[in-house]
Amino acid sequence: xxxxxxxxxxxxxxxxxxxxxxxxxxxxxxxxxxxxxxxxxxxxxxxxxxxxxxxxxxxxxxxxxxxxxxxxxxxxxxxxxxxxxxxxxxxxxxxxxxxxxxxxxxxxxxxxxxxxxxxxxxxxxxxxxxxxxxxxxxxxxxxxxxxxxxxxxxxxxxxxxxxxxxxxxxxxxxxxxxxxxxxxxxxxxxxxxxxxxxxxxxxxxxxxxxxxxxxxxxxxxxxxxxxxxxxxxxxxxxxxxxxxxxxxxxxxxxxxxxxxxxxxxxxxxxxxxxxxxxxxxxxxxxxxxxxxxxxxxxxxxxxxxxxxxxxxxxxxxxxxxxxxxxxxxxxxxxxxxxxxxxxxxxxxxxxxxxxxxxxxxxxxxxxxxxxxxxxxxxxxxxxxxxxxxxxxxxxxxxxxxxxxxxxxxxxxxxxxxxxxxxxxxxxxxxxxxxxxxxxxxxxxxxxxxxxxxxxxxxxxxxxxxxxxxxxxxxxxxxxxxxxxxxxxxxxxxxxxxxxxxxxxxxxxxxxxxxxxxxxxxxxxxxxxxxxxxxxxxxxxxxxxxxxxxxxxxxxxxxxxxxxxxxxxxxxxxxxxxxxxxxxxxxxxxx
Amino acid sequence: xxxxxxxxxxxxxxxxxxxxxxxxxxxxxxxxxxxxxxxxxxxxxxxxxxxxxxxxxxxxxxxxxxxxxxxxxxxxxxxxxxxxxxxxxxxxxxxxxxxxxxxxxxxxxxxxxxxxxxxxxxxxxxxxxxxxxxxxxxxxxxxxxxxxxxxxxxxxxxxxxxxxxxxxxxxxxxxxxxxxxxxxxxxxxxxxxxxxxxxxxxxxxxxxxxxxxxxxxxxxxxxxxxxxxxxxxxxxxxxxxxxxxx
Ligand SMILES: Cc1cc2nc3c(=O)[nH]c(=O)nc-3n(C[C@H](O)[C@H](O)[C@H](O)COP(=O)(O)OP(=O)(O)OC[C@H]3O[C@@H](n4cnc5c(N)ncnc54)[C@H](O)[C@@H]3O)c2cc1C
Numbered sequence: 051x052x053x054x055x056x057x058x059x060x061x062x063x064x065x066x067x068x069x070x071x072x073x074x075x076x077x078x079x080x081x082x083x084x085x086x087x088x089x090x091x092x093x094x095x096x097x098x099x100x101x102x103x104x105x106x107x108x109x110x111x112x113x114x115x116x117x118x119x120x121x122x123x124x125x126x127x128x129x130x131x132x133x134x135x136x137x138x139x140x141x142x143x144x145x146x147x148x149x150x151x152x153x154x155x156x157x158x159x160x161x162x163x164x165x166x167x168x169x170x171x172x173x174x175x176x177x178x179x180x181x182x183x184x185x186x187x188x189x190x191x192x193x194x195x196x197x198x199x200x201x202x203x204x205x206x207x208x209x210x211x212x213x214x215x216x217x218x219x220x221x222x223x224x225x226x227x228x229x230x231x232x233x234x235x236x237x238x239x240x241x242x243x244x245x246x247x248x249x250x251x252x253x254x255x256x257x258x259x260x261x262x263x264x265x266x267x268x269x270x271x272x273x274x275x276x277x278x279x280x281x282x283x284x285x286x287x288x289x290x291x292x293x294x295x296x297x298x299x300x301x302x303x304x305x306x307x308x309x310x311x312x313x314x315x316x317x318x319x320x321x322x323x324x325x326x327x328x329x330x331x332x333x334x335x336x337x338x339x340x341x342x343x344x345x346x347x348x349x350x351x352x353x354x355x356x357x358x359x360x361x362x363x364x365x366x367x368x369x370x371x372x373x374x375x376x377x378x379x380x381x382x383x384x385x386x387x388x389x390x391x392x393x394x395x396x397x398x399x400x401x402x403x404x405x406x407x408x409x410x411x412x413x414x415x416x417x418x419x420x421x422x423x424x425x426x427x428x429x430x431x432x433x434x435x436x437x438x439x440x441x442x443x444x445x446x447x448x449x450x451x452x453x454x455x456x457x458x459x460x461x462x463x464x465x466x467x468x469x470x471x472x473x474x475x476x477x478x479x480x481x482x483x484x485x486x487x488x489x490x491x492x493x494x495x496x497x498x499x500x501x502x503x504x505x506x507x508x509x510x511x512x513x514x515x516x517x518x519x520x521x522x523x524x525x526x527x528x529x530x531x532x533x534x535x536x537x538x539x540x541x542x543x544x545x546x547x548x549x550x551x552x553x554x555x556x557x558x559x560x561x562x563x564x565x566x567x568x569x570x571x572x573x574x575x576x577x578x579x580x581x582x583x584x585x586x587x588x589x590x591x592x593x594x595x596x597x598x599x600x601x602x603x604x605x606x607x608x609x610x611x612x613x614x615x616x617x618x619x620x621x622x623x624x625x626x627x628x629x630x631x632x633x634x635x636x637x638x639x640x
Numbered sequence: 641x642x643x644x645x646x647x648x649x650x651x652x653x654x655x656x657x658x659x660x661x662x663x664x665x666x667x668x669x670x671x672x673x674x675x676x677x678x679x680x681x682x683x684x685x686x687x688x689x690x691x692x693x694x695x696x697x698x699x700x701x702x703x704x705x706x707x708x709x710x711x712x713x714x715x716x717x718x719x720x721x722x723x724x725x726x727x728x729x730x731x732x733x734x735x736x737x738x739x740x741x742x743x744x745x746x747x748x749x750x751x752x753x754x755x756x757x758x759x760x761x762x763x764x765x766x767x768x769x770x771x772x773x774x775x776x777x778x779x780x781x782x783x784x785x786x787x788x789x790x791x792x793x794x795x796x797x798x799x800x801x802x803x804x805x806x807x808x809x810x811x812x813x814x815x816x817x818x819x820x821x822x823x824x825x826x827x828x829x830x831x832x833x834x835x836x837x838x839x840x841x842x843x844x845x846x847x848x849x850x851x852x853x854x855x856x857x858x859x860x861x862x863x864x865x866x867x868x869x870x871x872x873x874x875x876x877x878x879x880x881x882x883x884x885x886x
Contacts (some may be wrong), residue, residue: 077710081717081830088824121827134827341865637654639672 053376056399057464057545060511061222069551070139070372071511072364073559079140086122086147093117094154101274104266110157110274111191111233120187122148127170128388132183132230138375138392139368142246144497145313146367146515147319149599151275152442159317160229160275161185163310165192168238169253171389172294172302177253181236193234195225195280196303200388203455206249206300208239210282217289219252221260221282226447231263235386239282253291260285263385271441308396310450312374312403315410318446322360325439325620326638329421330355332428332436334636343424344633347622352420353632354625361414361640366551367408370402400465404456407545411446420445437535458533458541462545465522479519482512486609496586502617503553510546510582511552513590514539516609524597538593545582545589552578570631572638573624580619587614619625641696641787643687644747645720646728646740646754646766648702649711653759658853666760666766675711678755680718681822682815684787685751688719689820694787695739696750697721701743702738705729709838716833717825723836728843737769744774750809751792754779756816767814777807783818788866806821 054062075083093116094101101109126141129131149155167191169177184190201208210223221241228237237254254261264279270274273441296303328352333344378395382388389420396403418440425436447453468475482574495501505607518539521529529535556575561567590610598606632638651657652672671699675684701707704727712723726739744752754767764780773777783802784795787809794805794813802872807813810866825833867875879886 077713078830078834079715080710081825081833084714085824085826085830094826118826119826125827136827326885337864340866390719525642633654635654639654639670 054373057401057467057473060514066561067555068574069369069554071555071558072368079143079449080086082140083143084149086144089117089120089153090148091277094151098152104274107232113154114161114191115188116159117158123188125188126449129293131178131186133186138378139371141372142316144356146314149317150324152438153272155317156272156275157230158273159194159313160304163313164306165230166304167309171393191233191234192229193228193230195228195237195239197227198224204450205303208240208249212241213242214509218286221285223282225280225317227279228280228459230276231280240303243296246297247333248297249295251299251302254287258285265511271444283362290470305393307451308400310404311407314450315406318410319363319367322414323638325417325421326356326360328436329424330636332426334633349424350623350629352424354628356417356420356639357628357632358577359416361574362548362552363410363413366557367547370399374399396416401460404638405458405547407450408453408456409544409548410539414443414446442523458536460540460543461536466634479515482516484606491560500553506579506583508588509551511588513613514542514546517593518605519588521597534591535596538589538610542586545586549579549582573617577624583614583616641690641694642749643751644702644749645684645687647679647715648676648706648758649673650759663851663854670848675714676734676755676758678815682742682755682819683755684715684718685820685823690787701740703728703739712838713833716836717829718823719829723838725840726843727840732848732850733765734769734849735845737766738762738879741770741773743845752812754814756814767812771812777784778813779807780814781816782813783816785819856863
């Protein structure tokens with residue numbers, strides 16, 4: 051069987067045995083994650099408030115160096131550059147395992163992601179030899195300077211200039227929101243050469259004359275993560291510190307963001323698990339009206355929902371990670387250089403990476419919000435970790451491309467693949483049109499596991515294809531300006547992907563472990579799909595009614611209803627089942 | 641220096657404890673196991689420090705079935721050189737000690753370290769029994785351990801003070817908090833653990849000296865009852881008849 055392509059989930063059914071599920075982590079992979087978690091628990095957590103107070107700015111770089119000594123910074127760095135050379139999925143697991151470290155998590159992911167990878171993937175051999183081993187060990191720390199005061203989402207509009215003077219580049223400009231800026235040794239800087247339209251990229255060492263920093267930004271959350279403005283006033287760097295070719299910078303920025311997005315999803319997963327545990331601990335402990343608040347349905351609802359969303363996120367994140375890894379290994383076995391294969395492998399699934407970034411950051415926001423609510427007044431106290439988690443979560447919807455930008459990218463990338471002939475969405479959309487005109491097929495029941503759920507998931511995909519197909523047809527080039535519709539389509543696609551991932555995962559679990567003891571898992575899959583149906587229906591209606599007309603609109607609205615029609619489910623019982631496991635375990639141990 | 645460290649598995653401290661087989665066995669279903677912290681943090685790490693200072697080798701041994709291997713790999717990842725697993729379900733302190741003593745008698749070690757107890761059964765017996773069987777000196781609950789030539793200096797906490805002991809090697813010592821500091825296994829160690837030898841040796845001891853009659857959990861905490869502050873009679877009644885506290 052051929053591997054699934056990026057975006058292809060919309061038109062292809064996947065079988066449970068085709069996906070990777072986290073139940074299959076090897077002992078060694080678990081040990082790697084445990085090392086990361088122990089590091090967070092022992093080295094970071096005791097300092098967490100001190101880090102956020104910024105009273106001693108040397109704590110953060112010291113911790114990063116300690117993480118480097120344990121090898122945590124070099125997990126995905128190839129062995130030739132002093133790294134561990136571990137595979138993509140393992141690097142995702144490690145990103146999850148450090149994800150609950152508050153400000154530290156942001157610092158470590160910025161260093162080992164955007165601070166290191168541009169050089170690893172695009173540097174010359176000489177640049178890689180010079181920088182990568184030191185970045186991998188933590189001897190040097192890195193940052194990434196793309197954003198400017200007037201160039202945020204529109205990153206390519208940056209004004210920073212590079213001019214070649216003899217055998218040196220002269221850089222001038224201002225960068226903003228630069229994570230790790232306060233202590234970084236190595237700055238990857240995006241700037242335009244002369245009057246170019248497109249960015250190029252450069253490596254600038256700390257201490258270069260003319261390189262100056264503003265004081266730390268005062269932020270809502272991740273207060274201990276260094277965030278600076280960086281100024282370049284006639285900063286002269288050697289000619290060969292140019293990174294990659296002229297005008298290749300914007301492409302680098304985009305490709306590195308693909309990696310950052312999927313890693314961010316892993317980090318939000320780790321943080322979500324921690325907050326679920328914190329919340330159930332508190333709910334079991336806190337007594338009101340004579341009993342622990344975890345005995346109350348309103349609280350159980352929240353716990354059930356938090357756990358279910360976290361589990362759904364995990365199912366989807368590692369499903370796509372396996373696809374990415376397979377693609378990377380496939381390309382490498384065809385002879386492509388490992389770094390290039392990694393980028394290409396991730397680029398293939400760029401739409402899924404964007405979806406996971408959006409979903410992960412929104413799951414964590416939901417989980418931290420309800421986490422605060424479960425803590426009541428204590429959740430509003432700056433003494434509690436959940437209060438910090440709530441503030442720290444918020445940034446994830448903003449950086450690595452805002453969630454709006456990522457939603458638009460999701461749709462854009464999938465449609466582009468269709469346009470290029472890589473995905474036959476048109477045929478699928480056509481057959482849905484035909485289906486709409488025919489008598490509904492009630493089908494025969496095969497009584498299999500998740501029969502209703504799989505039918506709904508197919509329906510979600512049909513709804514996406516119907517809405518996207520007809521919107522593209524009707525609006526043509528105007529579609530990109532109808533962002534409300536794009537948001538609807540992206541949300542439907544996310545629901546379809548995540549719903550399929552959680553159902554397949556639980557199905558595979560049951561296939562391998564047997565039916566007994568799986569009630570909680572089944573409840574999560576059923577609940578997710580059931581609730582997703584309402585959301586998909588809502589999004590489809592909103593979108594259709596904003597461009598469709600007359601009989602065609604009526605027909606498509608009927609279709610949307612048919613594709614998302616659910617049976618009856620006692621969702622109260624499902625949530626209680628999930629919550630009960632959390633309450634019994636007094637932790638997220640799902 | 642040739643050091644043997646005895647490694648046991650223990651349930652992660654957040655595990656939910658249940659029993660099976662008529663409450664005579666701990667139910668391991670769904671329980672996450674870790675290296676017994678006293679074995680890992682103190683005995684193993686101190687052994688590694690001694691090896692780093694004096695050269696030699698650190699071997700670990702566990703008495704247990706194949707499901708012991710993940711925690712043994714962790715001990716190898718932290719830095720032990722080689723591992724032996726005596727293929728037998730650990731059933732009581734004597735059987736475990738006898739198996740280990742049996743292994744020791746056909747190999748030679750300068751020092752045998754155990755944790756002061758496991759955090760599940762808290763028996764504190766294995767070290768002493770090993771020493772008795774192999775007929776060597778034993779010091780339990782050591783908070784400090786130094787080795788000088790053929791003698792070991794051990795400190796242990798006493799009520800209000802410290803006791804200092806000297807033992808002639810080979811000796812058995814059980815480790816308590818303070819002897820060393822936990823080491824997080826690093827990525828290189830984890831990768832190296834893959835290829836370190838882990839040998840399974842057949843069990844030889846079948847005898848056990850104890851039999852578990854029954855395990856039980858501490859009584860669960862009931863719901864809180866609210867009593868009107870004016871209603872003393874009810875409070876007294878509840879304390880007397882229900883809580884049986886007065
Ligand atoms: C704590 C922190 C750390 C950061 N770290 C780094 C770093 O290390 N390196 C770095 O280079 N950058 C970094 N950034 C910058 C970050 O990537 C940008 O803030 C982000 O890309 C958004 O840009 P902006 O802030 O200019 O917002 P804007 O682009 O002005 O966006 C404002 C709003 O408008 C929306 N919007 C923008 N364009 C469109 C459009 N075309 N259609 C619809 N909606 C649109 C956005 O979604 C958002 O809701 C960091 C930011 C923060 C806050």
